[in-house]
Amino acid sequence: MTPSRAERADPVHVTPNTRARYRRILRFAAWHLTLTWWFELVLPRLGMARMANRSRPKRMRRFAQRFHVLAVELGGLMIKVGQFMSSRLDVLPPEITEELEGLQDEVPPVLFPAIRILAETQLGAPLESVFAWVDQTPIAAASLGQVHRAHLLPNDIADTGLNNVVVKVQRPGISDIVDVDLAALRKVGGWLSHIRLVSKRVNAPALVEEFATTSLQEIDYLHEAANLERFATEFADDARVLVPGVVWERTTRQVLTLEDVTAIKITDLPALRSAGIDPAQIAPVFASIMFDQLFTLGFFHADPHPGNIFLTPVPTAAAGHPWKLTFVDFGMMGEVPPATRSGLRKLLIAAAARDGKGLVAAISNIGVLVPSANTAELERAMTQLFARFGGMGFAELREVDPREFRDFAAEFGDVVRSLPFQLPENFLLIIRAMSLTSGVCSSLNPRFNLWDSVEPYAAQLLREERGNIVKDVATQMLDAAAGTFRLPKRLDGLLASLEDGSISVTNPRLERQMVRMNRMLRLGVGAVIFGALLISGSAVRADDLVLGSVLMGVSVVPLVFGFWAGRRRR
Known part of the structure; x- marks a missing residue:
């Protein structure tokens, strides 16, 4: 009898020959999850966020280097995980993506x-x-x-x-x-x-x-x-x-x-130029083909990394195009259900139109936001984000003054973090395909601007869905008319709420002030813990050298906490 997938994947069925592999993967994951927990959650709560932030690039690089070694030595699905991380040029820091780049080519x-x-x-x-x-x-x-x-x-x-x-x-x-x-x-x-x-x-x-x-x-x-x-x-x-x-x-x-x-590997820039092909001209075509798969066909290549795509020169007269994009390796394919595809199309149209409210509505329809989420502040954040950074490519974003990003994060960071985002099922392959597409396009042209491809494609979607749009506009007009008739009653309700003091206001800045007060309270707690650990360690050290030394060493943590919390209070 053949065991089921769940039975074969259960640790009980791991054979002696593969048990070492299983344990090595778990040890690696456990250690780095612990490090992440300590630096990203514990230290900031102790008032040492700056310390964690300063060490982040070095920690990210060290993690990527260790995972690189693990993936090459073990192979298997670890290579797939590394490929995914190396493709997230738009999300993961360069310390990770650069270290894992080319991982596939190192498989013996x-x-x-x-x-x-x-x-x-x-x-x-x-x-x-x-x-x-x-x-x-x-x-x-x-x-x-x-x-x-x-x-x-x-x-x-x-x-x-x-x-x-x-x-x-x-x-x-x-x-x-x-x-x-x-x-x-x-x-x-x-x-x-x-x-x-x-x-x-x-x-x-x-x-x-x-x-x-x-x-x-x-x-x-x-x-x-x-x-x-x-x-x-x-x-x-x-x-x-x-x-x-x-x-x-x-x-x-x-x-x-x-x-x-x-044929020619899609990111082999010297070979492309030798064949008389401008790599920058390939990026928008490749992006358009991937858009067709995701937003129109609903059946897409989920592993479009550079090793799976060739560029084949062909006679112009024979093909009507001087080259073709040749796809190989169709083992990892994805399907987009009609409802999700409709939501993705609306998201793309809203992004192209710099419509913050429409973008939030689209991601809610797809299921990225839970239905109960209060999206008013997120809509405002997206509107301002489009107003300032909309239409910029990755290269242009790198040239923006970092203080602008910090100001935006200070104003809207709490709003975004507090919202109940979630990753719907069947979304992993969509994210993988889009991130790999973004990475390949950036490799072909470092100044590639995705908006240049999104906008004409979104215009095409608008033409295709013109009937639906007319229907949506009519619905919105009816909603607006109904809202106009309800307005006097809503104003009466608002005045009543003001009179009885029952109005509730969400103010992220006020919440940050409360956080600062909490930090001041933690200053005193940290000082007490420091003293207790130091005195305890000194008393125990005479009988138990190891335990006493550990207690005295650990006392440094609340000491540093007190120092940083004190600085923040001043």
Whole structure:
């Protein structure tokens, strides 16, 4: 009887050969979660936020370096996690993204004899009787499999019309490794679910399960081949896109044979320029194609990192376009349900129109904000954000005076943090696809401005949804008319509330004053704790040198707390 996915991922089923791997992942996660808890939650509450802020870049760099080592040594899903972090140029600090950049290219290949055994077992025949030639040196070694060039036999050439192919073979034993990694990630997700700061924003176990589903699909090459053909059908009439053909007769769950479409890697800037192609012209086309997948088709490539996208020069006369974007590796695909897709389209239109209120309404409809959230202050924050920073690309944002960002954060930071944000299910792949798209576009053109692509695409969506917009406008007019008739009554209610003193006002600045008063109170508490620990340590040290020294050492923490809290009070 084959165990279920949950049974295979349970730590009880981790074999002796993989137990060390499981424990190593958990030790790494536990240590860095503890460090994050200490520096980001404990120290700020002790009045030492400045100390935590000063050490943050160094800590981020050290974390990325250690994860880099862990991912390269373990491979498996750890490479996938590292890839995701390296792509978040728009969110994660450069200390992390730069260290993890190129992580995929560092995966060591499996020796060909092991690949031969697995391929021959899957295909049911020696490689010499299945292919005319197979290159023993892989052209790509990924975390879950590796790719070798090959030539088909004459009969297969006649049937498929293809000669040069690539054969993608799974890494031997990768299924067991994926199970162990998922077991570890499920454990970490369980830890995160008990941290209120995380659990109120995101259902970490649900996200892990979403990641588990896509990972298990990714090691089923029949599923990948079906995804590829569906994607090819969607873009059959698009002159900008090229997709390889599948050789089904030489494809199984662990072996995938495809047309060889290897060309120029999309981020190989010197090769692109040598071919007479301006990398800056590729970025808006790539962004537009990804927009089509997410906002129109609802079926999208969820792993568009540079290793999975080539640029293929073609004769202009033959294709109507001087080059095509060639997508490969369709193991990780995502689907956007119609309701979510509609919400994403409205979000894109609102962003292009710099409509703060419309943006907040869209993210509420998608499910990023819980229905009970009071969004008035967030709407004001988004409106001012658009007014000052709207339309800027990443390069322009880097040139803005940091004091402007600090002023904005001081005014609206408490508002944003207090809102009940959450990450809906099925959103992990959407975020991954958009973050990778942003990273690739920034690599092609450091001054790439996403707004330049968003605005024309949003205008196109507006034209397509003109009927819906007319309906929305009519609804808004009716609402406005109804509001006008209700206005006198609402004014009477407001005056009554003012008279009886029952009006409630939300003032983030007043709340910050209360926080400062709390810090002053903690000054006295810190001093008392410092004295108690120091005296206790001195008394115990005579009988127990270790315990006494520890108590005296720990007393430094409330001492520093008192110093910093005192400075803040003055």
